[in-house]
Each structure stands twice: as C-alpha cells, then as structure tokens.
Amino acid sequence: MSSPSLPASLADGERLHGLDAVRGLALLLGLVVHASMAFMPGAKAFWIAHDPDPSAWIGLGFYIPHMFRMVLFFLLAGFFGRLACERLGTGGFIRDRGRRITLVLLAGWPLVMTGIVSALALGAMLDNGGTLPPSPPPPPLTPETFPLTHLWFLYVLTLCYAVLLALRAVIGRLPFSPVLLRWGDAVARVLASRAGPALLALPLAIALATTAKWYAFFGIPTPDQSLYPPLAACVAFGSAFLFGWWLHRGRDLLPGLARHWRTQLVIAAACTLFCVALLGGQVVLVPAAREPRTWLYAALYALGAWSWTFGLTGAALRAFAQAHPFRRYLADASYWIYLAHIPVVMALQVLIVRVPGPAGLKFIAVLLIALALLLGSYGLFVRTTRLGGWINGRRHPRRWS
Secondary structure, three states: OOOOOOOOHHHHOOOOHHHHHHHHHHHHHHHHHHHHHHHOOOHHHOOOOOOOOOOHHHHHHHHHHHHHHHHHHHHHHHHHHHHHHHHHHHHHHHHHHHHHHHHHHHHHHHHHHHHHHHHHHHHHHHHOOOOOOOOOOOOOOOOOOOOOHHHHHHHHHHHHHHHHHHHHHHHHHOOOHHHHHHHHHHHHHHHOOOOHHHHHHHHHHHHHHOOOOOOHHHOOOOOOOOOOOOHHHHHHHHHHHHHHHHHHHOHHHHHHHHHOHHHHHHHHHHHHHHHHHHOOOOOOOOOOOOOHHHHHHHHHHHHHHHHHHHHHHHHHHHHOOOOOHHHHHHHHHHHHHHHHHHHHHHHHHHHHOOOOOOHHHHHHHHHHHHHHHHHHHHHHHOOOOHHHHHHHOOOOOOOOO
16 A cells, blocks of 8 residues: 655644544544433433433444544644644643633533533423422532533643643753653654554553443543542543654654554454443443453453544544545534533433434434534634634634625
8 A cells, every 4th residue: 555645734834634633523423422322221320311212223322432532532632732832832832721721621610510400400390290309409529529521521631731741841851851752752653553552552451451340331431520530541541642742743653544544443343343242232331340351351442442543543644634624614613512512412312302203313313403503503602703712722704605
C-alpha cells in the first residue's frame, strides 16, 4: 500500500481536518450512547427511564462506541492541547483552557444538574398521575459522592492539563531534559507503530481486571459520581492524553497511523465480538468475578479500545484530509451538543418510553429529535454569539444565504 497523503498542516500548523472530524465523532457518539440507555435490558437498574420492551441489539449501540469513544477523545485532546500550548504559550494556554474547559465545568454543572433533576421530576409526576410525589431531601455532597454527570470529562481534562504542565515545567529545569525528551520520542515512535495498541492496552487491562467490583459490560469506570477518578480511568485517559500530547510533538508519526488503519479496525472488531461472546451477548449488571475469564475479557476490551482508537484516527486522516463545510460545522457543534445533551435526552426518554411501539424506533426518535434540537440551539444561540466565543474560542460570523 502506498503511503497515505496527508495535508501540509503537518508542517505549517494549519488544521488537520481528519483529526477535527474524528474528535467531533467521539463527542457525538456520546449522544448515541446515552440515547440508547433507556432501551437496553436492565435499564431500570441504572438509568432514569426504561422501556417496557427493551432490545439487546440497542445494548450493542451502547456497548461498542462506549468501548473506545473517550479513549479516542482524550488522545485527540492531548494532541490538540499541545498544539494550542505551542501556539499560545504556557500562560495563554492556561487562560484559554481555564476559560473553555474549567470555567465551562463550573458554570455548566449547575445548569446540567437542574435539567437532570427536572427530567427526574417529570418522570416522577407521570408515574404519580400528574403530581409530584414526596421525596426525601438529597444527601449531602461529598468528594466521594459528587455527581459530576457526563461533565466528568471536563474535570479529568483539567487534571490532565495541570499534570502535564507541571511535568513540563519540572522536566524543562532538569539538566538532562534533552535525554528524557529523546527517550520520550523513541517510546512514542514505538507506540505509534502497528504494535502500539497492544502495548498501550497492557496497563489498562491490568487496571481493569484488578478493579474492585468491576462492571465489565460498562467498560472503563468513569468519575461521573465522584471527584476521585478510579485507577482504571486514570490509566486509560491519562495514557491517551499523554500519548496524544507526544504524538503532536512527533507529527511525522501520523502517516503511520493512517497506513495501518484497516488492520487496526479488523483487530478492534474481532476484540469486540469476543468480548460480547464472553458476556453471553447480554447486558451483565453484576461485578466481574476474579477469575482467568475476567483477565481475558479485560485484555480483549483494552486492546479493542485502543485498536478502535488507532483505526478510526488513521481512517479519518485518510478519508477526511480535505476541508468540508458540513463536517466542519458538525465538528464545531459537537462540543456544545455533548455539553447540553443529557437533560434533553433524558426528558425525551421519559416521554417516549411511555409510547407503545418497538424500542428500536423509539431509540431512533430520541436520537433524531435530540440531535435536531441541539443542532438548532447551536445554530441559533451559540455559533454566532458570545457563548460560542466562550466555549469554542471564536464567534463565527452570521451569514445569510
């Protein structure tokens, strides 16, 4: 196979459109994952709404993208983070990420929680004949029980930025820092090879298999209900962020990812099928037992997550190397869509699960209605406004055709 054709942005700092596209995909898949949860078997145990006739096939709509989407996102966050740091300088980078990530978390969390509580209240009213039933006061918030919701990714991103900048400052002051950087470059070159997913999967597999009360179906445990990230989340997302950061330092490694994308996607699909087979094709709601089967599952799951990440990144570099207005618009909108989608999806699910009909059609209805509402709100209230300038770093001019 000939070497992939990649844009001159590898050298001149212009946009890498393929990476923009796949970053938007990682965020938009969050809408698919959360829209599917009300229509999966066992949803009553873990979600705000549950369909009376769930579908195991919709469970796959949750399982497959959930395996890799946040590993993929954090790899790209690391890549674009270093790009921004080089362009803005350390001080400018801290101000930019503080405004667009940390401040968004602090300002957005109360709004998201209000929306979630409203959806919960709506469901309770519908179940209680139109009146809100009495409920006990909420428990006090503690670091161990703080409900970050889906905004946990902003919290973990803030931690990643802080750790990376601290390491950068320390290493830069060491007399042997050039040697460390050369070693880092050598490691990144190995990790960007065809064997990279297996090497990156090894620590994640160990972290998953040794997690106490690991719910294997739900993959990498996330800190959505605590300010203390689980070890497996630190390993998965921290290593992805660090590798992405270093991948920007060695941008000549990107053609290697593009060259082997087919192989990686075949491995990813095979790992996913084996994992589903080990689960018996079911949504398993009990912790995994400490046995060899769990270690095998953890190894396959971790390898699948990283193979999907490498394969989709490489495919996007090949297929989406050129700018395209529609892809660019979706990539721009994806951050807003992910921030705002949970209350919208939950409210729609609370209403639609009460409508007779196949779970598959109701899932598609939730997905399409939520996407239409969120894209519409982005176009009307975000893209050309100060809000868009805040979260996306720029306000797009209003154009009328």
